[in-house]
Amino acid sequence: MLRMKARSLELSPPAWTILPRNLLALVVILAIAIMMHAWVRPAVGNYYNRVMMDVGINIVLAVSLTIVNGFTGQFSIGHAGFMTLGGYVAAATTYYGSQLLWSKAAFFGGTLSSNTAESVFSAGLLGGGDLLFVAGCVLGGCIAAGAGYVVGLPSLRLRGDYLAIVTLGFGEIIRVLLQASGPQVTRTADIAAKNPFELTTALGGALGFTRVPIYTTQFWTILFGGVTLLVAYRLKQSSMGRALLSIREDEVAAEAMGVKTTRMKVLAFVIAAFFAGMGGGLYAHQLGQINAGELGFMKSFDFVIMVVLGGMGSISGATLAAIVLTVLPELLRGVAEYRMIVYALLLIVMMLVRPQGLFGVREAWELIRPLTRRMFGSGAKA
Amino acid sequence: MTKFLQTLMDGISIGSLYALIALGYTMVYGILRFINFAHSDIFVLGAWLSFSVALCAGWTASGAPLLFPTWLWTVLIVVSVLGPLLYVVERTALPALRSSLGPRVPHALAGGFVVTAAVWAWVLVGLVFLARATTASASFRPLTGVVILVIAMGGCGLAGYLIERLAYKPLRAAPRLNVLITAIGISLFLQNSGQLKFLFGTQPQKMPELMENKPLAVVAGVAINRVDVIGAGTAVALMFALEWLVFHTRLGRAMQAVSYNTRVASLMGIDVDRVISFTFVLGSALAAAAGFLFVMKLPGALRQPADTGWVLLGLKAFVAAVVGGIGNIRGAMLGGLFIGLLEYFGVAYLRPELRDVYVFVLLIIVLLVRPSGLLGKATVEKV
Amino acid sequence: MSALLTVDNIGISFGGLKAVQAFAVEMRAGDLRGLIGPNGAGKTTVFNLLTGVYQPNQGIISLGGRRLNGLAPHQITAAGMSRTFQNIRLFGDLSVLDNVRIACHLRTRSGLSATITRAGGQIGEERAITERAMELLAIFGLGDRVDEQARNLPYGDQRRLEIARALATFPKVLLLDEPAAGMNPQEKRALRELIRDIRRKFELTILLIEHDMGVVMDICERITVLDYGQIIAEGTPAEIQKNPAVIEAYLGTADAPGVRKE
Known part of the structure; x- marks a missing residue:
């Protein structure tokens, strides 16, 4: 073992120093999110505001699914299951949490979580409710990640279509179990009287979990979407991400080159499920309710379609596909009953005309790079 | 005991329907190695066609037959106008397109397929008139059910044929994920076009009773109904017919060969495209039969075409195919019955609200313990 | 010894x-x-x-x-102990550079958190991996094709890339496994030199399957x-x-x- 270390790479580890450069991206995302919320939201009106939030949530889901389906090449079609799970957990956290803390399930957030505030700077940016909301989303993400771990385990034994079917089955099981949960407790006194553990099974059953305070705004969707993109991007640019990609390309060779394929596959599922759970939290707090019945496998297919349409493993492709596929049905609203038919036909035609997706396996900037290199010489190193 | 027998009977009769649908999934998977997600919509189409033809033939509540349902007009117009149009396109525009855009431009229009489809559609229309005639005559009236079944099977067979030629065939060499997404696209297309006003509409309907549903016998307190007996009998008969077709005919052997190794089969002189088309027709027809039998048994369950309940039914049938060993015809039959029994016993003896969980838990267990299914063969990757 | x-x-x-x-x-x-x-x-x-x-x-x-x-x-x-494959198993859609960098993965230490935050020397580690991979590729004469997709390389280059990739694991x-298969006589001659070379340079012990006597x-x-x-x-x-x-x-x-x- 000693000899192995001597042969390992030279490292320069100033242990756990977070360079300011690493935080810059986060600051930029935060700034964009605040600016969009402060100035673009009031300018565009409610309808466009909603569409933009939808886009943000779908980016979270599509990009996280890219990590499993696109990077690692594992075929998951149960992504909506994680979304549902995270959404319920987040919704229950804010609803019951608000009831317990402030004796009613209402909005206790700051202006960043308000879709109605005239000016963002008219009051406090964040309130106690926001903390609860974010905690709920993170908790939802963690629970979903736990489920992702469980779903990832079969990927060690199963490949391709069989794995796909298992993920689909898991998604359906999550849905049915949530739909079979007990009725939502709505009286504050009852909630206070109950054991908190009992509340975890009081998730509304077939009616769904309702009366969730609305916190999701453009600020949050951009922030979460941005973080998802950042994580996916950094993953792809790193050794770990390349290890995931190698599994997609050739599992046997990856294993032979020292990639812990089993661990990496489960890891991909866990990361993806975490963000899907967070996305579910955003979704629940945008609508003010969440119903597992509406988030079946057809919803999962939506995300798979985004990943494939964007090009397998292309973050920019998945993002663009998420935008296009969210906006497209909105544009088709004018033809009401033909909307989904046109959508379906476009999907079929797209698969016939451009089977590799928008960007293929590459990123948008990788397609541009050869051009810039030709223009400015080959000075830049990869 | 009564409860047990009742559950057993329900399980078998629904299970045989799952088996019929599962056969379509399993045959397509066996040959093309992809999950045909549009298959459950063919089943729905079968159910709605049965209803629609029954109305057209004169089985309305008010007694007056619908002279011509709009879907009939639609089919005729589409086939008679689109057919020649496609033919002209194929002869004129397609070669030019292919030379400029490369080989991906569909070959789907090739051959006499337009003519085949048109003839097929007209025969079906003829059968609709036959159904009206049998309905009108007192002595042949009980036979109407058979005619309707044939129309549903033929109609869905045509739909399966068209879908395969137009959407799947051009993707033969594409990644499987693309084919899967195309299948989802077709599924969405079928669901939502079925909802159109001039087709089936957005309202749930009630299937007229084609035969009086009286109990034939009572065993240990359980009534054995005529519909159940005829339904299960039809399903079993169809499965026997398929079994014979696949294992004892030339065409069946060709199907087996293609499913074993497509490339070698084509080298051996088998017309692979024809076999694949035939597989789709066969699978779709069986799904249509399942749709017909389903609405016969549960007349009130004719939900709107895009209802998610349909997809769930299809999904369970698919689970049946996987549990039995996907690609394996006998496995699909076995799996169907198994799933049906499991579901009904779960509902009767465990918690009914978890009815879908049992099926999916079984699926996961089977896949983990025996990924190739009950009757499937395991495959090993060569390094 | x-x-x-x-x-x-x-x-x-x-x-x-x-x-x-x-x-x-x-x-x-x-x-x-x-x-x-x-x-x-x-x-x-x-x-x-x-x-x-x-x-x-x-x-x-x-x-x-x-x-x-x-x-x-x-x-x-x-x-x-590292290997190449008889029927070339490169990561076809990935770049030549990435093929080699992947093989460096097992000698890295950055975990998920370090990857996401880019902390704890992760950036330095990435740089070290890239340098190492570039060095190896230069030895194998692939230094000017690092951005190409592996599947687009000529056959002989693919064989050599497989060896470079195997070496990146520090074996x-x-x-x-049949490194000379599909190569022309000129390439085969160069390959012999290359194998001798890397054996000396990396102090390797080599077991070789080959049909070319x-x-x-x-x-x-x-x-x-x-x-x-x-x-x-x-x-x-x-x-x-x-x-x-x-x-x-x-x-x-x-x-x-x-x-x-x-």
Whole structure:
């Protein structure tokens, strides 16, 4: 073992120093999110505001699914299951949490979580409710990640279509179990009287979990979407991400080159499920309710379609596909009953005309790079 | 005991329907190695066609037959106008397109397929008139059910044929994920076009009773109904017919060969495209039969075409195919019955609200313990 | 100095077929040994046994005193034995550079949190990986094709990229599975030099499967000959060339079995 270390790479580890450069991206995302919320939201009106939030949530889901389906090449079609799970957990956290803390399930957030505030700077940016909301989303993400771990385990034994079917089955099981949960407790006194553990099974059953305070705004969707993109991007640019990609390309060779394929596959599922759970939290707090019945496998297919349409493993492709596929049905609203038919036909035609997706396996900037290199010489190193 | 027998009977009769649908999934998977997600919509189409033809033939509540349902007009117009149009396109525009855009431009229009489809559609229309005639005559009236079944099977067979030629065939060499997404696209297309006003509409309907549903016998307190007996009998008969077709005919052997190794089969002189088309027709027809039998048994369950309940039914049938060993015809039959029994016993003896969980838990267990299914063969990757 | 790689009496059977029986070889640090035999003799199976793709039914494999039986392929690679594949298994959609960088992954330390936050020397580590990969690619004459997709490389380049990739794992023992297959005479000559070169530069111990006798006889110090899963001869190239059993296995006799199982 000693000899192995001597042969390992030279490292320069100033242990756990977070360079300011690493935080810059986060600051930029935060700034964009605040600016969009402060100035673009009031300018565009409610309808466009909603569409933009939808886009943000779908980016979270599509990009996280890219990590499993696109990077690692594992075929998951149960992504909506994680979304549902995270959404319920987040919704229950804010609803019951608000009831317990402030004796009613209402909005206790700051202006960043308000879709109605005239000016963002008219009051406090964040309130106690926001903390609860974010905690709920993170908790939802963690629970979903736990489920992702469980779903990832079969990927060690199963490949391709069989794995796909298992993920689909898991998604359906999550849905049915949530739909079979007990009725939502709505009286504050009852909630206070109950054991908190009992509340975890009081998730509304077939009616769904309702009366969730609305916190999701453009600020949050951009922030979460941005973080998802950042994580996916950094993953792809790193050794770990390349290890995931190698599994997609050739599992046997990856294993032979020292990639812990089993661990990496489960890891991909866990990361993806975490963000899907967070996305579910955003979704629940945008609508003010969440119903597992509406988030079946057809919803999962939506995300798979985004990943494939964007090009397998292309973050920019998945993002663009998420935008296009969210906006497209909105544009088709004018033809009401033909909307989904046109959508379906476009999907079929797209698969016939451009089977590799928008960007293929590459990123948008990788397609541009050869051009810039030709223009400015080959000075830049990869 | 009564409860047990009742559950057993329900399980078998629904299970045989799952088996019929599962056969379509399993045959397509066996040959093309992809999950045909549009298959459950063919089943729905079968159910709605049965209803629609029954109305057209004169089985309305008010007694007056619908002279011509709009879907009939639609089919005729589409086939008679689109057919020649496609033919002209194929002869004129397609070669030019292919030379400029490369080989991906569909070959789907090739051959006499337009003519085949048109003839097929007209025969079906003829059968609709036959159904009206049998309905009108007192002595042949009980036979109407058979005619309707044939129309549903033929109609869905045509739909399966068209879908395969137009959407799947051009993707033969594409990644499987693309084919899967195309299948989802077709599924969405079928669901939502079925909802159109001039087709089936957005309202749930009630299937007229084609035969009086009286109990034939009572065993240990359980009534054995005529519909159940005829339904299960039809399903079993169809499965026997398929079994014979696949294992004892030339065409069946060709199907087996293609499913074993497509490339070698084509080298051996088998017309692979024809076999694949035939597989789709066969699978779709069986799904249509399942749709017909389903609405016969549960007349009130004719939900709107895009209802998610349909997809769930299809999904369970698919689970049946996987549990039995996907690609394996006998496995699909076995799996169907198994799933049906499991579901009904779960509902009767465990918690009914978890009815879908049992099926999916079984699926996961089977896949983990025996990924190739009950009757499937395991495959090993060569390094 | 004792043996670096000891393989003692390993064997495996598939169903009833004994693919490899009683295979044994001992290699000291710096050895370059050839493994030859007719098609279907079980050479690649030996590689698969050594690298953990298959688990031997019997026998012991040990590397530097550490037992490798029962380890997963990635653990064996980490222990210092790396390989190439007969039917090239590159990561086709990825760039040439990434193919090599992936093989560096097992020597990295950054976990998920470090990757996401880019903290704890992760950036430095990435740079070290890239430099290392560029160096290797330069040695293999692929330095100017780093951005190309691996699948677009000419055949000979793909073979050499596979070796570069295997080297990126810092192996002590390198298993090469028909590195010269599909190469033209000129490329083969260059390959011989390359193998000698990297052996010296990286202090490698090499086990080589090859059909091209020119290459094998030229560079290998010792040769093991396999037929029907069994060792039929062992010795220096000169000895092997004269060995009647080897000649018979290659040329066959009048009553030699005509069909061999793959």
